[in-house]
Amino acid sequence: MAVLDDLKVLLDIPVDETELDGKLNLIIRNAERQVLSYLPSGTEPVPEALEYIVCEMAVTRFNRLGNEGMSSYSQEGESITYGDDISPYLPAIEAWNRMQKENTKGRMRFL
DSSP, X not given: OHHHHHHHHHTTOOTTOOXXXXXXXXXXXXXXXXXXXXXXXXXXXXXXXXHHHHHHHHHHHHHTTTOTTOSEEEETTEEEEOOOSSGGGHHHHHHHHHHHHHHTTTOOOOO
């Protein structure tokens, strides 16, 4: 799975280390479901052009483990504010959706 390998690289986890794979795969699946919820019905799997969003959301979610339910976190001068994971990517998802609609003009589909 390419997203899992990319996620491990971003998190500095050796690709051959499998101890966290179960947790990482769950985070990836949840991120995929969230992205798919903004795509046209029946779109599966997440299109390759949008896989980076799944990976970035998974990094954000992994870094938030242990701080679930918090909107912000502060300790010894460090302050972190958590927002909606998908909000920064909605313009890219909407652009992809528009591009798909434009690409269907002039096509014939047989059902």
